[in-house]
Amino acid sequence: TQLLEQSPQFLSIQEGENLTVYCNSSSVFSSLQWYRQEPGEGPVLLVTVVTGGEVKKLKRLTFQFGDARKDSSLHITAAQPGDTGLYLCAGPLFGNEKLTFGTGTRLTIIP
Amino acid sequence: DTGVSQDPRHKITKRGQNVTFRCDPISEHNRLYWYRQTLGQGPEFLTYFQNEAQLEKSRLLSDRFSAERPKGSFSTLEIQRTEQGDSAMYLCASSLAYGLAGNTGELFFGEGSRLTVL
Numbered sequence: 451t452q453l454l455e456q457s458p459q460f461l462s463i464q465e466g467e468n469l470t471v472y473c474n475s476s477s478v479f480s481s482l483q484w485y486r487q488e489p490g491e492g493p494v495l496l497v498t499v500v501t502g503g504e505v506k507k508l509k510r511l512t513f514q515f516g517d518a519r520k521d522s523s524l525h526i527t528a529a530q531p532g533d534t535g536l537y538l539c540a541g542p543l544f545g546n547e548k549l550t551f552g553t554g555t556r557l558t559i560i561p
Numbered sequence: 562d563t564g565v566s567q568d569p570r571h572k573i574t575k576r577g578q579n580v581t582f583r584c585d586p587i588s589e590h591n592r593l594y595w596y597r598q599t600l601g602q603g604p605e606f607l608t609y610f611q612n613e614a615q616l617e618k619s620r621l622l623s624d625r626f627s628a629e630r631p632k633g634s635f636s637t638l639e640i641q642r643t644e645q646g647d648s649a650m651y652l653c654a655s656s657l658a659y660g661l662a663g664n665t666g667e668l669f670f671g672e673g674s675r676l677t678v679l
Contacts, residue, residue: 454603483667492565492652492670493604538603542666547658548594548617549668551603 453477454539454552462558463529471524471555473539480542482515482522483549487536529559563587565671567653573677574643582638582674586655593636594668595628596652604652610636611658643678650675 457472473482481500485493497506499515499522506513510533512525522539539552566585574580586593591612596604607626608618612633625643630636640647654668 456603481666490672490675492654492672493668494670495667498667536601540603540668547666548606548609549666550606551596554601554603556601 453543453550454541456537456539456552456555458555459553460556460558462560464560465530466528469526469529469557471526471537471557473522473524473552475520477543478519480519482519482539482541484513484522484524485538485540487538493536493538526557529557531559531561533557534559565653565655565669567651567671567674569674570672571675571677573679575679576645577642579639579641580643580676581640582651582653582676584636584638584653584655584671586635586653587669588634590655590657590669591633592656592658593630594654594656595636595638596654598650598652598673599648607638607651640676643676645678648676648678 454473454475463469481498483498484496486496487493497508497513499506499513502517502519504515510527514523526533537555540549542549568583572580594609595607597607598604606619607622608628609616610630613630625641628638650673652670652673654670656668
């Protein structure tokens with residue numbers, strides 16, 4: 451059983467479209483991180499959200515942490531081919547400091 | 562380059578052989594993590610260290626896997642008697658301890674060591 455479920459697992463859309471990726475859990479996290487990973491590379495941190503309800507923006511990417519700290523979303527506006535990659539959410543469970551990763555969303559932006 | 566480095570980047574071995582991976586973390590980071598990742602999946606936690614102490618080891622990790630961080634700097638991950646199911650990317654990451662200096666646990670990953678067991 452995965453503690454962090456991401457949806458969709460795969461997403462392929464045209465350049466210029468908008469999309470949202472979801473990260474859900476039944477457990478509470480003290481913070482949530484989003485990473486992007488390209489083939490043959492390690493994941494690279496995009497953002498960390500800490501407070502329930504927090505919204506952070508990184509250019510065309512908007513990240514939100516759920517009020518109850520059990521879920522998060524990543525919204526991309528006007529997707530570009532450079533956004534292609536594996537998007538991973540991750541977080542430390544309360545009382546446990548190791549980082550647990552989600553199942554991943556593989557995003558492909560078609561030019 | 563002050564990032565996390567892993568060696569080797571690729572390893573092809575025959576079933577039953579032993580393999581060892583090395584990870585050099587960012588120098589000021591006291592936490593070091595090992596994860597395993599199969600194609601298209603999220604990284605799966607294996608073990609982590611704070612300085613030289615191994616704080617947690619996944620129950621999924623068989624006795625064939627062992628990790629060390631003898632001086633609190635670099636770490637090695639050894640897999641004995643490799644099996645085809647061990648084929649994966651082995652990722653190392655480092656960080657400051659959670660809560661230290663306001664740190665919220667961000668991990669800095671190396672590029673990984675890809676293992677193929679024939």
